[in-house]
Amino acid sequence: MKVILDAFGGDNSPLEVIKGAYQAVCKDPSIEVILCGNREIIEKVISENGLSHKSFSVKHCTEKIEGDDDPIKAVKTKKDSSIIVGLNLLKEEGGDVFISAGNTGALFTASNLILKRIKGIKRSALAAYLPTKKGPKLILDAGANVTLSAEYLNQLAMMGSTYIEADKGIKKPSVGLINIGAEATKGTEALVEAYKIMSENPEINFKGNCEPRYILDGEFDVLVCDGFTGNIVIKTIEGVSKTLMSGIKGVMYKSLLTKICALGLKKGMYEFKKQFDYKEYGGTPIIGLKKPVIKAHGSSDAKAFMNAILTSRSYVKSDIIAGIERKMNVE
């Protein structure tokens, strides 16, 4: 598998990106990585950190889209940026997947422009795994489209179902619509209509609305919402987890006695935290496109990049894109 990697995306690029790529190719020798970005800098980082590997190659380009660049403007003007060059390489069959931790809006806009969507798909979307009590579950749209009509939400349900079935082997994945109440009449007009359409769609296993207080219970395999709501949910989960875990750390480190007591809980706490660590989950695929693209978290470290590369194998090797195409033609 050939991974095209944006070496200049994310807060910790290029060092952590290259470190993560190095760890991934060491773990799986069948992976080749094409690092997109300024050749001189990449080679310097590789040699200074002893990260040289025969599975690495470089696709040189001179520009970089910054995190705070306006996405549409950046895509139009920075033609020699690592995102645009990498996506063009993917389009021209120079690799199997493109991974970037760069500007989400620019990556999303450029992916849609360069790679195009699967026939029949009206909106592509970010599909993120959420850690739950019953393992990782998919939430989409995680932040790409601020608003979505009922029809588009219904398409997301079909794409998400196909994705998690192929990626995790979940048969007939259950689908929930994120909403402020369980009743079919709750929420915005788009949600009320989406509830109706999804109830009547034989291609999905729709189980009704999911109130956010039950998301982490993991009863739904696929959670559907517009990108605004999805992003609000994900960022709220992140914030609450961080606040509570740091508060509990504070309780444990309060005195010598509590520190000693905390020692006995260390292993259990480590395992519990690991279960809710996004770094274990790899990147977030953009689904609905004709080729696989994965968005890594902007603050990814080497471990997160390694996992993004390793977990991308199933998106590449499985039948996900062809499966979505088939579902669209059934309609």
Added chain:
Amino acid sequence: MKVILDAFGGDNSPLEVIKGAYQAVCKDPSIEVILCGNREIIEKVISENGLSHKSFSVKHCTEKIEGDDDPIKAVKTKKDSSIIVGLNLLKEEGGDVFISAGNTGALFTASNLILKRIKGIKRSALAAYLPTKKGPKLILDAGANVTLSAEYLNQLAMMGSTYIEADKGIKKPSVGLINIGAEATKGTEALVEAYKIMSENPEINFKGNCEPRYILDGEFDVLVCDGFTGNIVIKTIEGVSKTLMSGIKGVMYKSLLTKICALGLKKGMYEFKKQFDYKEYGGTPIIGLKKPVIKAHGSSDAKAFMNAILTSRSYVKSDIIAGIERKMNVE
């Protein structure tokens, strides 16, 4: 102060409602409570549980709005329900505040119909306190209006600022707009416009967008959003807190050793949990109305009802409603 209390609202009514009222009048002898509901049942609960108190009186009515009743239909047809009778009593100056843990939609609709809004206020809203690292902060709308225009969001910012200033003595409270990014151009059209209007409003101390991952840091005194977003945020916080706290409990109770270690952390954990316990915060006021109405959580127990009654004193005694009136006339 005379509190009109819906004795038949919430999952644990009427027993926990009356218990909570009893605890409140024992704590503050200046409070009188008028219990709205079926006299026979109320008197039976009082006598069977030894809750008789000279500060109690009963406003008899025969009907009850159920949690799953359609709000608008219920308000139209159940004229002798505890919510409608209680609100009418408040309107006729038979008390100073109405508190109910009943059907939120019905309470909200009936409050607007019976009590009317303050002159100039286009939408009333639920203003909930969120526990944060820097103490309780206000989020509004917490779930009453699914969508809100930029102009209405701006009104919410003014009402929320007036409320928290009067209730908690916070001078020039900082205002944040809940959004998926910090930049002024992020989010829905309504949010982009609201950012602009609020930036130019001299009546509020607008500090920009607040991403949900920073909500619990408590940097903003007032968080403004539409009711859909507010409800999603609150319910996500509830769900994540519950999942994490029960997971940590699981770690602590795993073995004899961990149980012993957990003992040493008990006090700290108790204090930490107390900081994030909604029951400490009392009810959620509906603001924008001509009279004070407070929504208690549907699953409130006696302690939550007691706190809802005790914390309602500041809404009644302070200058909040007059303050909002003045702010509206300045415009």
